[in-house]
Amino acid sequence: MNSFVAPEIQWAALSPILVVVGAAILGVVVATFVPKTSRRTVQVFVALAAPLVALVLVAWRWSVVVGGGESTLVAGQLAEDGPTLAIQMVLCLVALVGFAVMASRLPSGEEAFAPQGAAAPGSPYEEAARKAGLEQTEVFPLALFSLAGMLVFPMANDLLVLFVALEVLSLPLYVLTALARRRRVLSQEASLKYFLLGAFSSALFLFGVALLYGFSGSLGYADLGTAAEMTVGMDGMAVIGFLLVLVGLLFKVGAVPFHAWVPDVYQGAPTPVTGFMAAATKTAAFGAILRLLYVAAPGFGWDLEPVLWTVAIASMLVGTVLAIVQTDIKRILAYSSVAHAGFALVAIATLSPSGPSSLIFYLLAYGLATVGAFAVITLVRERDAEGNVTGEATHLSQWAGLGRRHPVLAGMMTLFLLSFTGIPLTAGFVGKFVAFVSAVEGGAWPLVVVAVVASAAAAFFYVRIIVLMFFTEPEESERPGSDAVTPGALTGVALWVCAIATVVLGVWPTPVLDLLAQAAKFVV
Structure with missing residues (x-):
């Protein structure tokens, strides 16, 4: 009879994940016991401190791994290597700026x-909660x-662990x-749409x-x-x-044909x-795809490559064509993200050696521009007849003339849109360039x-939005007027x-590309 042998757990290697999980649990405790007057302040502090501390710990683990530290953890179910740590760095950075946007309020306090x-929705209970300031x-x-689930995603070296991380990522x-x-x-x-389609994909x-x-007798x-x-x-x-x-x-x-949830959810x-x-979700999922293709499925590259080509081409074409006909800026960026999923797949469609580093840089550039663009959208608001700020102004016609009234904010949005386009001197250009070079190397x-x-x-x-902001006069219409709040x-x-990083990565990407080139080695 075989006796159970407990696996040795390298707690130091898991420290970034443990910090984030511990902060999440602490947040639950705070929501229960801290008085309402200071509850939000404490929650915001914990939410911003966790990814910052995790980022520092990931940087420390990078030095350990480069020095020849442990590579597989928890009986081989997790892996700590260059690509894992690089993707975790991107996730922590994106989460830090993303949580900052979540924590912000309008000048009115909303x-x-x-x-x-x-x-x-619309019930007396909701109105009472609003008046009570909940x-x-x-x-x-x-x-x-x-x-926390996202941080585990690129580390997963076992299909069961990957599934658990998938659900931890998705349910919140x-x-x-x-x-x-x-x-x-x-x-x-x-x-509801996100949940139903997510459950179907999990099945x-x-x-x-x-x-x-x-097939293998193992996970x-x-x-x-x-x-x-x-x-x-x-x-x-x-x-x-x-x-x-x-x-x-x-x-x-959000790659085609699995993109049906993207526009409605966004x-x-x-x-x-x-x-x-x-x-963040795109970054984590591509990290899991990287390890699956390069570690578990290299022997089936010839069989999977046509599928990757097909999905990449369909995503780029469908996302681009459908984005052109949208009139809501959030739906435009939603279909844009579908196209960007295709561009990112180009980097690894041939499983070339430079694919991992190219993909990670692309995800970094795309992630920062994405958080920045949606942060701008939170600030462009509708105004009623009395001049009161109401909901977000997401219809394209409401963005007309924004650049003349708020040139700095519109300039930042322009920078993010140019990065999405792939214009030189932006991070998006470098990201697309290295992704395309990787694909050419693979034939x-x-x-x-x-x-x-x-x-x-x-x-x-993308240029249509820029033209609207800077070169179009607002027209009288049935839609409420718009303005940007501070x-x-x-x-x-x-x-x-986000803006500074987008410029720096576009002008001087060499240090980051060199670091990612060192990282692009997988543990088998």
Whole structure:
């Protein structure tokens, strides 16, 4: 009879995750016991301190790993290597600026979240909660729990751990999506769609896990990679299993044809949550895809490559074409994110050696511009006939003339849009360039041609917003007028960090690219 041997756990390597989880639990305690008068202040402090401390710890672990420290953890179920730590750094940085936007308020004191999430939209209970000044401070521990799942995602070296991290990542986001202060019905509808489609993709993910276990007799990535060379006559089962697992991950990045949730959820969710979700979820999911393809499935690269090409091309074309016909700026950025999922897939479609470093840089550039763009959207508000600030002005016509009234804010939005476009001297240009170079090195030049054409077409809807802001006069219409409110301190800091990083990474990307080149080695 075999006796159970407890695995040795390297707690130091898990310290960034433990800090975030501990902060999330502390946030739950704060929501229960701290008086209402100081509850929100404490929650904001904990939410901002956690990713900052985690970022410092990840930097420390980087020095340990580069010095030859442990690479596999918890009996091989987790891996600590260059790509893992690089992606965790991106996640912590994006979370830090994303949480700052979440914590900010309008000059009137209004925040982005409903006063009582359980209240039915338009009910007397909701109105009473609003008048009583209730606040949803639980959004911060929810966001921290989601971040904890994201940090585990790129570390997962076992399919079961990956599934647990997937659910820890997803469940808080389903709740956060439903908590918009305005357009409550739209927000709850978005949450329901996200939940239902997410549950469906998780079921397909589990079905794929079952097939891969039947193929290899193990859930570990290393064993899956070995089984590809040793097992004969079961390749079909393995390929279908990998494809189903990829479906669950591609759903999270919003790639076609798994993008149906993206426009509705991006539009309905509270805008700070949309920014955090768009940047961080995509980064974490691509981190998991990287490890799955490069560690568990390299023996099936020939079988999976056509699927990756197809999804990348479909995402770029569908996202670009549908973004062109949108009139709501949040839906434009939603379909833009679908196209960017395709651009990111270009970097790893051929499993080239430079793919991981190229993809991580792309995710860093895209994530910072995304949080910054959605932070700007939170500040452009409708005004009623009396001049009172109401909801967000998301219709394109309401952005006309914004650059003349608020040149700094419109200038920042222009910078983020130019980065999305891939204009030189922005981080987005460098990100696309290194992704395309990686694809060409792998022989995927036709894919790069499609990506260049899609990038040129996508410039239309980005430039259209810039033209509206700076070169179009506001017209009289049935829609409420709009204006930009003064950003809070936290939102202002987040905007400047995103803007400066977008410029610096576009002008001087060499140090970051060199660090990522060192990181792009996987542990098998």
